[in-house]
Amino acid sequence: MGRIVLEKVTKSFGDVEVIPPLDLTIEDGEFAVFVGPSGCGKSTLLRLIAGLEDVTSGEIDIDGQDATEVPPAKRGLAMVFQSYALYPHMSVRKNIAFPLRMAKLDQAEQNRRVEQAAAVLNLTDYLDRRPGQLSGGQRQRVAIGRAIVREPAAFLFDEPLSNLDAALRVGMRLEISELHERLKTTMIYVTHDQVEAMTMADKIVVLRAGNIEQVGSPLELYRSPRNLFVAGFIGSPKMNFIEGGEAGTHGAHAIGVRPEHIAVSESDGPWSGVVGVSEHLGSDTFFHVHETGLAETITVRADGEVGFRHGDRIHMTPRADAIHKFDADGLRIA
Amino acid sequence: MATQHSRSAARMMMAPAVILLLGWMLVPLTMTLYFSFKKYLPLRGDSLAGGLDWVGFDNYTRFVTSSSFWPSVQATLIIVGGVLVVTVVLGVLLAILLDQPMWGQGVVRILVIAPFFVMPTVSGLVWKNMFMDPVNGLFAHLWKFFGAAPLEWLSQASMQSIILIVSWQWLPFATLILLTAIQSLDSEQLEAAEMDGAPPLARFGFIILPHLSRAITIVILIQTIFLLSIFAEIFVTTAGAFGTKTLTYLIFQRVLESQNVGLGSAGGVYAIILANIVAIFLMRIVGKNLDA
Numbered sequence: 106m107g108r109i110v111l112e113k114v115t116k117s118f119g120d121v122e123v124i125p126p127l128d129l130t131i132e133d134g135e136f137a138v139f140v141g142p143s144g145c146g147k148s149t150l151l152r153l154i155a156g157l158e159d160v161t162s163g164e165i166d167i168d169g170q171d172a173t174e175v176p177p178a179k180r181g182l183a184m185v186f187q188s189y190a191l192y193p194h195m196s197v198r199k200n201i202a203f204p205l206r207m208a209k210l211d212q213a214e215q216n217r218r219v220e221q222a223a224a225v226l227n228l229t230d231y232l233d234r235r236p237g238q239l240s241g242g243q244r245q246r247v248a249i250g251r252a253i254v255r256e257p258a259a260f261l262f263d264e265p266l267s268n269l270d271a272a273l274r275v276g277m278r279l280e281i282s283e284l285h286e287r288l289k290t291t292m293i294y295v296t297h298d299q300v301e302a303m304t305m306a307d308k309i310v311v312l313r314a315g316n317i318e319q320v321g322s323p324l325e326l327y328r329s330p331r332n333l334f335v336a337g338f339i340g341s342p343k344m345n346f347i348e349g350g351e352a353g354t355h356g357a358h359a360i361g362v363r364p365e366h367i368a369v370s371e372s373d374g375p376w377s378g379v380v381g382v383s384e385h386l387g388s389d390t391f392f393h394v395h396e397t398g399l400a401e402t403i404t405v406r407a408d409g410e411v412g413f414r415h416g417d418r419i420h421m422t423p424r425a426d427a428i429h430k431f432d433a434d435g436l437r438i439a
Numbered sequence: 440m441a442t443q444h445s446r447s448a449a450r451m452m453m454a455p456a457v458i459l460l461l462g463w464m465l466v467p468l469t470m471t472l473y474f475s476f477k478k479y480l481p482l483r484g485d486s487l488a489g490g491l492d493w494v495g496f497d498n499y500t501r502f503v504t505s506s507s508f509w510p511s512v513q514a515t516l517i518i519v520g521g522v523l524v525v526t527v528v529l530g531v532l533l534a535i536l537l538d539q540p541m542w543g544q545g546v547v548r549i550l551v552i553a554p555f556f557v558m559p560t561v562s563g564l565v566w567k568n569m570f571m572d573p574v575n576g577l578f579a580h581l582w583k584f585f586g587a588a589p590l591e592w593l594s595q596a597s598m599q600s601i602i603l604i605v606s607w608q609w610l611p612f613a614t615l616i617l618l619t620a621i622q623s624l625d626s627e628q629l630e631a632a633e634m635d636g637a638p639p640l641a642r643f644g645f646i647i648l649p650h651l652s653r654a655i656t657i658v659i660l661i662q663t664i665f666l667l668s669i670f671a672e673i674f675v676t677t678a679g680a681f682g683t684k685t686l687t688y689l690i691f692q693r694v695l696e697s698q699n700v701g702l703g704s705a706g707g708v709y710a711i712i713l714a715n716i717v718a719i720f721l722m723r724i725v726g727k728n729l730d731a
């Protein structure tokens with residue numbers, strides 16, 4: 106119902122190739138998340154799938170049908186935009202009903218579906234308001250409501266939560282995951298927030314400059330990043346990278362250790378350094394350790410109760426089975 | 440938030456401008472009102488110094504009972520309405536066209552604005568002599584090229600001709616305002632509508648037009664104010680003949696051609712009343728679009 110296959114898809118704007126040849130398969134019912142730094146082509150890729158941009162070459166199949174030349178309205182996909190793109194002069198009810206109206210469904214069916222979507226999204230009390238009279242989170246839900254009434258083959262989300270405050274974001278994140286559990290419809294979700302990516306995705310697609318760096322489940326990417334870029338991109342705080350002699354002892358050009366895989370102690374451990382800034386989150390504390398002779402800064406995560414201070418010299422022990430090794434090309438050594 | 444102090448300071452600062460504007464409006468208005476109740480025929484020897492006779496509402500009754508009064512109101516409304524329809528409809532279309540990415544966009548936009556810079560008298564003369572002249576005009580040549588008898592524009596289709604000339608002048612204004620409005624439309628809204636299955640015409644009707652409604656309101660209000668008093672275009676083309684005598688033109692004839700200041704002033708007061716009726720009417724119809 107919602108299997109999307111991209112074959113050798115490329116996209117250029119003028120002379121600039123934004124997406125070099127790219128192959129990707131998104132299975133039916135999957136929650137796929139595109140992540141990558143700003144400007145890497147996430148939105149462009151999503152818009153290619155939606156049909157809002159034409160591919161320069163290559164083929165897009167939706168449900169086994171070649172959809173490359175199919176106009177957006179006929180692809181059976183629904184998109185939720187970053188700015189929500191609600192119609193400001195229509196009531197919430199009319200906004201949600203708009204796709205149904207365009208599909209010329211009869212009025213009773215339109216009402217039924219709108220009421221149903223509103224109930225799912227807790228919008229029933231707001232149906233007669235204008236979008237301008239809603240909060241950010243409510244607008245977001247209206248945008249999702251407008252998408253679900255069409256019963257699309259797949260949902261496309263372009264950074265839908267980036268305009269919301271932190272608390273609302275967590276809430277909406279759960280709601281979207283919940284929605285996916287319930288509808289079991291394919292969802293493609295663009296974000297540059299890797300917490301969103303890790304928590305929501307069945308499959309993460311890491312992009313850099315239009316290239317797919319790695320595709321896999323969140324834990325796969327976390328446990329065995331294919332290269333330095335993915336290793337640095339997935340995980341927060343960022344993985345520590347160490348080059349030179351220390352890496353050499355592990356038979357690698359560079360090694361990477363996540364902050365949560367380094368134990369700290371006052372007196373023993375192979376690495377040592379001086380505590381700089383420490384970030385107290387309550388449950389955890391992140392120490393930024395300098396003068397280690399390994400890398401400029403090493404970030405370590407410790408229990409919230411560990412009380413080192415600025416300027417203390419501490420010792421660190423990396424967990425042996427959690428050291429990632431990379432060769433000179435930045436690729437993972439198995 | 441303004442404090443009490445800053446508010447009274449603001450009032451002080453604005454006072455000179457407000458007083459000046461008030462004087463600017465009130466002096467001519469009172470003078471018009473004053474003359475409208477007097478017999479004032481300068482050619483017959485009446486003069487301000489010699490004192491004017493009070494005639495009550497004589498001028499008012501004479502102005503409305505004159506056979507040219509109602510036709511002139513009608514002509515005014517037809518011209519204003521016609522120009523509004525033409526400029527808004529063409530303005531929307533042109534604005535959409537100019538919003539499309541195209542080669543030479545900058546030059547085309549300047550060319551579109553150009554008519555606005557031509558003085559009304561000049562444009563009236565240019566249209567009259569270059570385009571609408573039944574012997575040498577471009578339209579006459581065009582008609583002859585297709586084997587038709589040239590139209591005598593200003594006499595046979597006088598109203599249409601005036602509407603055409605005035606619309607040509609005001610189209611740039613409408614286009615410009617509507618273009619800026621179109622450019623402020625979030626393209627994601629159009630894309631969302633496209634994904635929702637709206638064909639181009641539905642996108643226009645459901646998204647673009649409602650988005651433009653406020654700008655259209657502004658165009659209509661501003662143009663109406665100026666169009667009620669168009670004069671030069673009529674003066675240099677038909678000189679009020681062939682049913683193109685508007686209220687403004689009638690007043691001009693009363694004051695300057697018949698040298699009857701009192702009668703003309705009464706006409707002026709009627710014009711003010713007409714303008715207010717039209718304004719209230721417009722506010723009622725379109726004013727709700729201006730509420731936020």
Ligand SMILES: Nc1ncnc2c1ncn2[C@@H]1O[C@H](COP(=O)(O)OP(=O)(O)OP(=O)(O)O)[C@@H](O)[C@H]1O
Nearest residue numbers: 118121123141142143144145146147148149150297
């Ligand atoms: N219409 C366009 N014309 C020319 N270049 C474009 C156009 N749209 C996007 N680009 C370029 O394509 C590249 C990818 O853009 P895209 O919007 O897909 O990035 P993104 O990954 O979504 O970034 P962000 O996280 O900031 O939204 C950028 O370098 C951008 O400058």
Ligand SMILES: [Mg+2]
Nearest residue numbers: 147148149264
């Ligand atoms: Mg983007």
